[in-house]
Amino acid sequence: MTGKPDRLLKAVRERRDRHRFRQRSGEPSFAGYLAQVGVLGWTIVLPTLAGLFAGRWIDRRLGTGIFWTGPLMLLGLAAGCWAAWRWMHRQ
Secondary structure, three states, rough: OOHHHHHHHHHHHHHHHHHHHHHHHHHHHHHHHHHHHHHHHHHHHHHHHHHHHHHHHHHHHHHHOOOOOHHHHHHHHHHHHHHHHHHHHHH
């Protein structure tokens, strides 16, 4: 049970620090919000495309149609969503 209070205390401190930072720096501009959306988009798209291209390359080498393309594309999508989720929670 000692782990939970420590995590709670850490989360409260992080939230307090983010709140203080927002008070000092103000709200992000429209360009700042647009940049955040762009980062999230590329964070998801790039691993998805990497999985797609890797799957197509393997399928062409092995002559397996689209056997590897679908699963590797979905794996890339999952990795991108996970990375985006982690990035959002660090902000």
